[in-house]
Amino acid sequence: MTTADVALEHGYSGHRGVTRWLFTTNHKDIGTMYLVFSLAMFFVGGAMIMLVRAELFQPGLQIMQPELFNQLIGVHALVMIFMALMPAATGFANWMIPLMIGAPDMALPRLNNWSFWLLPPAALLLLMPFALALFGIGSGAIGTGWTFYAPLSVQDGMGIDFAIFAIHLLGISSVMGSINIIVTIFNLRAPGMTFMKLPLFAWGWLITAFMLVAVIPVLAGAVTMLLADRHFGTHFFSAAGGGDPILFQHLFWFFGHPEVYIVLFPVWGVTPHILSAFARKPIYGYRAQVYAFWVIGVLSVVVWGHHIMTTGMPTGALLYFMYSTMAISLPLSVLFFCWIATIWRGAMTFEAPMLFALGMIVLFGIGGLTGLVLADAAADAQYHHSYFVVAHFHYTLFAGGIMGVMAGVYYWLPKMTGHMYSEKLAQWHFWLTAVAFNLTFMPQFFLGLAGMPRRIPDYALQFSEFNMISSIGAFVLGASQLLFLYVVVKCIRGGPPAPAKVWEGAQGLEWTLPSPPPYHTFQVQPRVE
Amino acid sequence: MLLGAITTAIPWPVRAELAWNFPAPATPLALDTLQVHNKFMVITLAIFAVVFAIMIYSIFTHRKSRGVEPAKFTGPGTAAQVFWTTVPFVIFAGIDFILMGIPAFHSVQMMQDTRTDADMVIKITGSQWKWQYEYPDQGIKFVSTLATPQAQIANREKKDEHYLLEVDNPLVLPVGKKVRILLTSTDVIHTWWVPQFGVKRDAIPGFIRETWALIERPGIYRGQCAELCGRGHGFMPVVVQAVSEPDYRQWLAQKKAGQAAQAASAGHVWSRGDLMKHGEELYEKICAACHQASGQGVPGAFPALAGSKIVNGPMLDAKGLLVKDGHLDRVMNGKPATAMQAFKNTLSDVDIAGVVTFERNSFGNHMGDMVQPSQVKTLR
Numbered sequence: 001m002t003t004a005d006v007a008l009e010h011g012y013s014g015h016r017g018v019t020r021w022l023f024t025t026n027h028k029d030i031g032t033m034y035l036v037f038s039l040a041m042f043f044v045g046g047a048m049i050m051l052v053r054a055e056l057f058q059p060g061l062q063i064m065q066p067e068l069f070n071q072l073i074g075v076h077a078l079v080m081i082f083m084a085l086m087p088a089a090t091g092f093a094n095w096m097i098p099l100m101i102g103a104p105d106m107a108l109p110r111l112n113n114w115s116f117w118l119l120p121p122a123a124l125l126l127l128m129p130f131a132l133a134l135f136g137i138g139s140g141a142i143g144t145g146w147t148f149y150a151p152l153s154v155q156d157g158m159g160i161d162f163a164i165f166a167i168h169l170l171g172i173s174s175v176m177g178s179i180n181i182i183v184t185i186f187n188l189r190a191p192g193m194t195f196m197k198l199p200l201f202a203w204g205w206l207i208t209a210f211m212l213v214a215v216i217p218v219l220a221g222a223v224t225m226l227l228a229d230r231h232f233g234t235h236f237f238s239a240a241g242g243g244d245p246i247l248f249q250h251l252f253w254f255f256g257h258p259e260v261y262i263v264l265f266p267v268w269g270v271t272p273h274i275l276s277a278f279a280r281k282p283i284y285g286y287r288a289q290v291y292a293f294w295v296i297g298v299l300s301v302v303v304w305g306h307h308i309m310t311t312g313m314p315t316g317a318l319l320y321f322m323y324s325t326m327a328i329s330l331p332l333s334v335l336f337f338c339w340i341a342t343i344w345r346g347a348m349t350f351e352a353p354m355l356f357a358l359g360m361i362v363l364f365g366i367g368g369l370t371g372l373v374l375a376d377a378a379a380d381a382q383y384h385h386s387y388f389v390v391a392h393f394h395y396t397l398f399a400g401g402i403m404g405v406m407a408g409v410y411y412w413l414p415k416m417t418g419h420m421y422s423e424k425l426a427q428w429h430f431w432l433t434a435v436a437f438n439l440t441f442m443p444q445f446f447l448g449l450a451g452m453p454r455r456i457p458d459y460a461l462q463f464s465e466f467n468m469i470s471s472i473g474a475f476v477l478g479a480s481q482l483l484f485l486y487v488v489v490k491c492i493r494g495g496p497p498a499p500a501k502v503w504e505g506a507q508g509l510e511w512t513l514p515s516p517p518p519y520h521t522f523q524v525q526p527r528v529e
Numbered sequence: 530m531l532l533g534a535i536t537t538a539i540p541w542p543v544r545a546e547l548a549w550n551f552p553a554p555a556t557p558l559a560l561d562t563l564q565v566h567n568k569f570m571v572i573t574l575a576i577f578a579v580v581f582a583i584m585i586y587s588i589f590t591h592r593k594s595r596g597v598e599p600a601k602f603t604g605p606g607t608a609a610q611v612f613w614t615t616v617p618f619v620i621f622a623g624i625d626f627i628l629m630g631i632p633a634f635h636s637v638q639m640m641q642d643t644r645t646d647a648d649m650v651i652k653i654t655g656s657q658w659k660w661q662y663e664y665p666d667q668g669i670k671f672v673s674t675l676a677t678p679q680a681q682i683a684n685r686e687k688k689d690e691h692y693l694l695e696v697d698n699p700l701v702l703p704v705g706k707k708v709r710i711l712l713t714s715t716d717v718i719h720t721w722w723v724p725q726f727g728v729k730r731d732a733i734p735g736f737i738r739e740t741w742a743l744i745e746r747p748g749i750y751r752g753q754c755a756e757l758c759g760r761g762h763g764f765m766p767v768v769v770q771a772v773s774e775p776d777y778r779q780w781l782a783q784k785k786a787g788q789a790a791q792a793a794s795a796g797h798v799w800s801r802g803d804l805m806k807h808g809e810e811l812y813e814k815i816c817a818a819c820h821q822a823s824g825q826g827v828p829g830a831f832p833a834l835a836g837s838k839i840v841n842g843p844m845l846d847a848k849g850l851l852v853k854d855g856h857l858d859r860v861m862n863g864k865p866a867t868a869m870q871a872f873k874n875t876l877s878d879v880d881i882a883g884v885v886t887f888e889r890n891s892f893g894n895h896m897g898d899m900v901q902p903s904q905v906k907t908l909r
Contacts, residue, residue: 239735312738345600369573378636385755450548451724456763
């Protein structure tokens with residue numbers, strides 16, 4: 001089906017040591033840096049939430065004051081979304097899209113280097129206020145939750161300013177990365193690879209990239225207006241000066257809701273590849289999945305209002321946002337149908353990537369179905385800003401996002417490193433993660449229904465039991481990820497050599513290359529027939 | 530079930546009933562929400578069960594270890610298959626827009642109808658970190674703050690049953706009356722939430738928002754602020770005491786008498802000792818959340834009062850008018866874009882005079898002067 005000339009190998013750019021990584025324009029180097037950065041930040045964000053869960057283990061203030069608590073929950077979310085999940089997806093994109101579409105590299109390699117190297121300074125900006133506060137400078141990091149709603153974010157300390165600049169850098173990085181992916185997919189596909197032959201992972205990313213280009217500037221605008229309100233005497237978000245405090249929420253969620261799908265599309269792109277590989281059966285409903293991606297992508301930018309239903313919208317607006325949000329369940333049901341039809345009558349085996357993919361489907365299903373319930377504007381008044389919502393979005397973003405990324409890591413790790421990972425430890429990692437995840441977040445549904453607001457450092461006695469269970473679950477969940485780190489590091493350092501086609505049922509151009517693929521992949525472009 | 534068994538077996542520090550669903554509804558809106566929620570949960574659980582039963586069947590049956598030969602299909606081939614792939618889609622659309630969509634439509638209509646047949650109006654103003662309740666028809670207003678002692682929060686004392694869900698002045702409402710609730714805020718966005726009323730609505734500075742409650746039986750209903758509003762967000766409870774109509778009348782009369790007595794006392798000349806005493810009580814309730822009980826503030830976030838230039842500076846100029854950014858001006862008018870709010874609308878003349886006098890003569894500040902409530906009254 002494909003021909004790939006991989007015999008020729010190019011040398012490195014001439015740089016060695018640190019400068020190799022600083023100046024690299026190679027898509028695999030940059031992909032690796034993204035993935036390593038993402039893994040590091042996953043542990044930074046995780047460590048923060050371990051502290052939070054320790055504080056919430058029992059009622060009363062034990063180990064921290066409310067200021068620090070607010071800072072930790074906000075920075076946890078920003079780190080996990082912008083610095084763990086999104087870079088993980090971008091890392092996969094850099095590594096895999098050129099391999100999958102038969103391109104020699106990304107289309108704009110120098111831009112690619114820039115996109116990555118904006119991330120570490122952004123992380124530094126976001127986290128530095130914690131350190132500065134230790135030396136008595138400022139009052140710590142952003143303490144307003146990750147949504148930094150005005151007017152609270154207008155009056156909060158300088159952690160907000162640091163966060164605003166961090167978000168600017170992250171946004172520039174995302175937009176540049178997106179442009180690169182769009183240009184690469186449009187221009188560097190192998191001859192014969194029409195759009196309707198594009199791997200679903202590339203499709204998922206293509207739509208993600210378009211959405212990022214559309215909505216990131218809105219967030220950048222909103223935080224810039226916030227900066228102006230804080231320091232330059234404008235009143236965008238102050239009713240006293242003729243502004244509108246709710247405008248901030250509209251702008252934020254016009255970005256924030258699509259962001260959910262921006263994080264999830266790359267993962268949903270990987271899922272069918274994995275299901276198909278381990279069911280040894282072709283992907284079911286390829287076209288339907290592509291169209292579902294498009295429909296979800298378009299719908300996602302017109303339903304943002306369901307995040308702010310308690311602000312007192314007109315009835316007509318509530319009804320519109322309610323029905324449009326419910327409509328997203330239709331294309332989503334198509335995706336679920338296609339995933340299940342892909343494994344139906346296959347010949348399944350259950351290696352770690354498959355376990356994570358199946359676990360993702362089941363647990364993300366809970367997140368999706370509770371999302372459907374949340375869409376009801378009247379019932380939403382009860383769920384909104386309670387732990388029900390916290391549980392719901394962790395079922396979508398941890399189960400749907402992070403577990404999907406882990407499926408991708410196990411699926412492609414042998415391809416990237418040339419070594420097999422330890423299957424036994426990976427299976428342990430899956431089962432520990434899945435059980436601890438449910439132990440952590442299932443009780444939070446009940447906490448929310450009973451009336452526990454989110455983002456409180458201390459709680460009424462009736463919430464004690466479920467919080468304790470949730471904290472225990474969180475500690476196990478956190479600790480199991482150390483096993484993940486161990487498996488990954490062990491696999492990078494060595495292990496049984498991986499063949500070119502790592503998985504018996506895997507399909508696609510990337511499996512025609514040796515593992516690991518040569519530094520410069522396709523000297524001669526393959527043809528797809 | 531399993532969780533239930535585990536939680537009964539473990540000797541928890543505090544035993545309480547485990548709640549698996551919304552608390553018992555006390556208003557028609559809460560009842561409607563509960564019914565809609567239960568219905569949705571049954572529907573979604575049924576979808577979950579069906580979809581994952583199919584998936585689990587497939588996982589157990591279509592295994593390589595059972596020697597099955599994988600099929601090759603990539604989409605619906607025959608007309609029958611096309612039909613069966615459209616069925617789930619149509620079912621989902623029906624569930625979304627008919628089974629769930631129609632009851633949801635009626636709930637929303639009900640939730641939004643704040644004015645029809647309303648018997649009375651309550652105005653609620655959120656500020657960091659207290660609620661002010663105002664009865665415009667009766668000319669009464671008062672501030673409601675957390676009553677849980679700091680020692681319980683800091684784990685130095687045993688926690689009471691209603692830890693963090695208790696206030697000094699609850700909102701008192703009559704049962705059987707439709708109460709139209711107007712909400713606003715003085716500083717940041719807060720959210721007024723009482724789970725048993727099915728009510729959660731934002732209080733937004735500069736805007737008026739509405740909701741409503743018709744409480745069906747007497748009782749004490751507890752909730753909390755639901756929008757992150759700064760460090761005191763977890764310590765901003767809502768307590769509503771629902772009483773019978775006669776009891777409500779009696780409470781109104783008492784409250785009015787108390788308020789009249791306080792207004793009259795503003796005209797008296799107060800002694801510094803009495804003002805200090807009154808001011809200290811208020812300081813602990815209202816100011817200590819930011820400036821701390823010691824008056825030292827929180828470095829970088831809330832300024833210290835001890836040794837502060839403002840507190841130890843002039844309040845009134847030669848003409849007896851407010852010095853701009855002076856101590857009294859700060860307390861009465863606040864500082865825009867900071868957590869320091871204008872207290873002239875939430876505190877009485879006596880309260881302001883007391884707090885200012887207290888602050889000027891405590892925490893090592895020795896100004897030795899005082900403000901009379903009558904002065905505050907003329908400066909408003």
